[in-house]
Amino acid sequence: MTAKELEIAFQNAVDKVNSHKEPFPADVLLRLYAFYKVATRDQSRPGSKTPLINAFKANALFQVQEMDIDEAKKSYVAYADKYFQSIS
Secondary structure, three states: OOHHHEEEEEHHHHHHHHHOOOOOHHHHHHHHHHHHHHHHOOOOOOOOOOOOHHHHHHHHHHOOOOOOOOHHHHHHHHHHHHHHHHOO
């Protein structure tokens, strides 16, 4: 997959996740959150007002800290695809 194809697949997956109306399981959201943060090089801190949620987000980020950007994009796409296949 070329860099352009990967970017398109990633953006399509992000759009699909963002437009999904049903709630996601917490574990799925945390994984997608971590992959997205790495894929977009977003280094802002978790911004929840609930310390426990911030702790879970920080843990999810810790688990993917060694991923590079392309690997995170591929993981996001694959994880989103797997989730949507499991609910259809």
